[in-house]
Amino acid sequence: MSASPDPSPGSTALSPLTPPELLAPAGDWECLRAAIENGADAVYLGLRGGHNARARAANFALEELPEVMATLHHRGVKGFVTLNTLVFPRELDDLEPLVRRIAEAGTDAVIVQDLGLVRLIRAITPDLEIHASTQMSVTSASGVRLARELGCARVVLARELSLKEIAAIRREVDLPVEVFVHGALCVAYSGQCLTSEALGGRSANRGACAQACRMPYEIVRDGELMDLDHQKYLVSPQDLAAHDLIPQLAALGVASLKIEGRLKGPEYVAGVVRHYRRVLDQLADRGPEEATRAALDPEAIRTLELTFSRGLTHGFLEGLNHKKLVRGDYAKKRGLFLGQVTSVRGGWIGVNLAAPVKPGDGLVFDGDERLDVPEQGGRVYQLRRLSRRARLDPVDRAEAGLVELAFSRRDLDPNQIHVGQRVWKTDDPELNRALRATFEGGKPRRRLRLDLTLRARLGAPLRLEGRVPEWSRMESGKELHVVVESPEPLVEAHSRPIEEAELRNQLDRLGDTVYQLGRLTIERDPAAHLPKSLLNQMRRALTAQLDRLATAPPHRVLASEPVLPALRRAVPRCDVGTTTTPTESPRLSVLCRNSAQAEAIAALGPDLLTLEYHDLRNYRESIARIRSIAPNLPIHVATPRIEKPGEAPIFRYLMKSKPDGLLVRNHGGLEFCATHKVPFVADFSLNAANELTVALLLDKGASRVTASYDLSLEQVLDLLEPTRLDPSRVEIVLHQHIPMFHMAHCVFCAFLSPGTDKTNCGRPCDRHEVKLRDRVGAEHPLKADVGCRNTLFNATAQSAVRDLPRLRERGAVWYRVELLDEPPQTAAAIVELYQQALQDATIGRSVWTKLNAEFGYGLTRGTFGHQTPESNLVQIRRRSPAHGVREGVGLGGSSP
Structure with a gap:
């Protein structure tokens, strides 16, 4: 790989550079030591028992956390704990005490996905930093602004952003950002992958990704199987390696460079951290040119390839090149x-x-x-x-x-x-x-610089002052500073006074500590008697005090009383905490994906019609025709799942077609609707899995919030509990082909076009119907959106129609049917069956039977199927035998 040009448009030179923080993964104690000894500035890790997106890693026990943080802080390294999964309603009660213990252990920051959890943590303490996880799908300045508003101190940007897009975000919002620079890449946007959930109930948003992206697929184009020769791993990206882009990232003011790999071994951590540390040190000492030269050292690149590699690329950082991102000929470690x-x-x-x-x-x-x-x-x-x-x-x-x-x-x-x-x-x-050898043996190899000042005056105690400059990054610039004095004043020497070289030698005896002598300043009376034994005693006393200060957990202000009850009281709830069936009639929303469907459905009189078209230019005319059919039918238009820099005008464009509101799927849409007072429903992609997140989105102006697709039936019923929130403010998707992968990678461009991106692909997505056939023969429809982002939909439709009695009893009012490719007549028949079921919930089973019998749907209950973890695993293995193989031996993982 070669160095990329300066990403800032119009600039001619890189700005003065401050090396970013180097953030390393630690799945266990060995990886932690490997990160420390090879130069990490910070380490991120997960706790056992859930709430971290690497559930398969060894992870750390909560009881170990104080020792972990003391170990890190002793070496001048920060420690971040991942709480980067969605939180279900019944888990909130356990999370408050967990957060308190994490804060008390001295943790420097928590990495969080769930918006409701961010609110909870900030209410518990103002002193624990919150970093918005890449699982939060922050792809634009609007997402960064939301994170800042909620109290986040840093945002981990989505890995799909280019250097130019990162620069655009940095120009708009002055909040520290973190960028992934090395490791496995998810093909789907983190926080937006529902494949493992759809195929087997193992949620990537809960740390249980089954790595379906590493499986082979075939392309079925317009009903015909394509011959792709040896290319079969169509959605398995090569790995990310941006070591030679560090000068550009530093010039953009990126605060932290993140290495993926909590499922990988300590040798991987040691090799990758060691190389990136060398490049960052060269950047600080000698500038961008020498840093790039160090990054491109052939021997270092071989080490990166051997520690773990599916092939090394710049990922999305230099823009989209779909053929380079996904080779398609292998998915395992190749080295x-x-x-x-x-x-x-x-x-x-x-x-x-x-x-x-x-x-x-x-x-x-x-x-x-x-x-x-x-x-x-x-x-x-x-x-x-x-x-x-x-x-x-x-x-x-x-x-x-x-x-x-x-x-x-x-x-x-x-x-x-x-x-x-x-x-x-x-x-x-x-x-x-x-x-x-870089981290074994127990003896510290990486040391902290210790600057000493020795003051020796006759008649006054000997004074030794020590400072550790590197520790200043630990706690808001606070320096580690200790002074020790001798118990007795100094007297005149009766023999030859000690030479300065001997003084340095005595004070430099730091071999059994984590320190190395830096600058030594000596202020003394030449005649003062300075016994070597006294110097040794004071040196040991000083380093012992430094150790105690470094390892002591910082003081944290914590709320004296539990904060969750007050947060819950602020959630919109029913006046009466009962679970009786509501008197309000059920409402049906239908999402259509073409104008023929929409016109057929409009005639049936649903309560809301939502449009999601491939070509945005069709909205204006289609809405006009629908209003001629059903003048009083409210119409919403769906926003894209992702909004990237430069795409904000799309919301104004959608409103030009004069819909009654929007179905909002991203942070930019939230901001637009709040600013312009546009009615909207918050969709599933905003990941509302608990009442605190629902309340936050309602506070932003949503009329309703779509329940997260990660919720099982029981968890949906928990969310709808009237004592938690008003169930009429939650929308339940009754029927859909679940959107599995949502990705910046375009399969159309990569395998159906000679081009490399949307500027030269010829738009095969406009001309061809494409499905990806998996190893068991299921053909999953593939669609492209206005931003050329691809969504792979599950071949089998998911229905909750049999669960309608329980949903109605719990108080749910709004339900949605999402159509995909059904012709208008079929679409209308499906919607009519759901309308009948909503009028009489007891006929749900017969509707299920009719959908299967009359339309050949092969329905599944999907996430509502009450599967146990064991049965989920069996199902995944039956579908894809290589799922679940440990990384390094088989397929490997990707997201942090």
């Missing part, structure tokens, strides 16, 4: 490309090397299902190459040219290796040993 097979003879496999190899290295040979060639791998047993005397001689290692490799037959079968197969080096024991 370092070693070469191609040139021969197979006598158990020896010839390879034309593109990278170094030696005995003991782990290799994998690409498989090809089309040719019935299996993927195989193993460790190199022997290595030989042709000598000058025209014979094959064993060698210890080779870096280039033709070599022959031998493997144990227990590892692979040479008879199934073919000429032309690609070979990858996936493991290097020598490198692993070197990386482990």
Whole structure:
């Protein structure tokens, strides 16, 4: 990779640079130590028991947290705790005491997705920093403004933003931002992926992603299966590596560079952090040019590839290149490309090397299902190459040219290796040993600079003053500063006074501490007697005090009484806390995705019609025709799921078609409607999973809030409990093809076009109906929106019609049916069945039967299906056998 030009439009030079914070992942204690010793400024970690988006990591016990924070602070490193999942209604009561303990443990910040949880934390304490998680889907300045309004001190921006888009956000809003720079990429916007939920009830918004993006898919175009040769991993991005873009990110004022990887091992953490630390230090000491040179060091890049890599790219940071982002030919860890097979003879496999190899290295040979060639791998047993005397001689290692490799037959079968197969080096024991040496052994390798001032005056106590400048970043610029004095005043020396070189030597004996001597200032009377024993005693006393100060948890102001009851009292609720069936008639909202559907549905008289068209230019004419059919029918238009910099005018454009309101799906839409007093319904993508989040969105002006798709039936019923909130303010989606992946990656462009982005793709999305066929044969419809973002919808429709009696009993009033590709006649018949069910909830089962029988729907109850975690896992494995394989061995994960 090469360095990118300055991202700021019109600028000619990079601004003076302050190196950003380097933020590393820690899934366990070994990873924590690896991050510390290799130069991380901060570490983020999760707690066991839920509420962190990496539930499969080892994580840390809550009881360990004070020790974790003391360990980090002792080394001048900050610690952030992830609470970056959605919070369900019954969990709020447990979260308040959890947040209090996290704050009391000395945690520097919490990383949060749930808007209601942000409100709760800020009510508990003003002293615990809140960072808006990338799971909050912040893609524009409006999202940053919302986070700032709620009390967030930092925003982790969505990974789909380019350098230019980050620059645009920074120009609008002066709040620190954090950007991912290394690791696995989710294909879907974080916080907007419902694939694991749809296919098996394992929510990515709850830390249980099943990694369906790493599975093979086929493209069905206009009913015909496309021949994509070896490309089958159509939604599996390569990994992110932005080490050579650090100068540009620093110039934009990015506050923190984040490394993904809480599911990865300590060698990965050590190798990646070490390289990024070197680049940042070069940036601070020598400037952007030297930093870029360090970033592009070939040996360092090999280390990055070997620690974990599916191929390294800049992701979205330099803009969209759909063909580069997703290669499509593999999804697992591949590491370092070693070469191609040139021969197979006598158990020896010839390879034309593109990278170094030696005995003991782990290799994998690409498989090809089309040719019935299996993927195989193993460790190199022997290595030989042709000598000058025209014979094959064993060698210890080779870096280039033709070599022959031998493997144990227990590892692979040479008879199934073919000429032309690609070979990858996936493991290097020598490198692993070197990386482990950076954090093993218990002795600190990374040290804090300690500046000392020694004052020695006759007749006064000896005074030793110590400062740790690096600690100033820990607590709002507060410096770690200690002064110790001798118990007795100094007397005159009766023999040769100690030399300054000897003084430095005595004070520099810091080998058993985490400090190293920096600047030493000596102010003394030459005749003063300075015993070495006294100097040693004072040095030890000073470092001990520094240790105590560094590891003591900071004082935090916490609310003296529980705050949740007061927050709940502010939520709009029913006057009477009962669960009796409401007298208000049920209301039906229908979402249509083309004008023919909309006109057919308008004639049926729903209570609200919502339009979501691929081409926005169709809205004005369509709304006019609908009003000629049903003059009094309220019409809303759906906003896109995502609003990026420069896309704010879309809300004004939508309103030019004169709808009665909007279905709002992003922070920009919230801001627009609040500013311009536009009626709106808050949609599922705003992730309202508890009453505090619902109340926040109602406070923003929403007439109703759509319940999060992560909620099961029981959790929806909890949310609708009238003592929690007014159930008439929550909208329930009764019928839909759940939108699984919502992604900036365009499959149309990547695989149906010679182009690389929307400027040169030729818009195949306008001409073709495309579905992605998964490994069990289900064909999932793929749609593109106005921003060329793709949504993959579940092939099977989800219905809650059988649960209507319980929903009605709990007080739900508003229900929605979302159509997809149904022709007008079919769409009308479906809606009529739901209208009948809403008038008589007892016929839900018969409606379910009719939908299945008459329209071949093959309905599922989806998230309302009351599945246990065990049955969910079985279902996922049945659909996709490779799901659940641990990272580093199988597929690996992506989001933080």
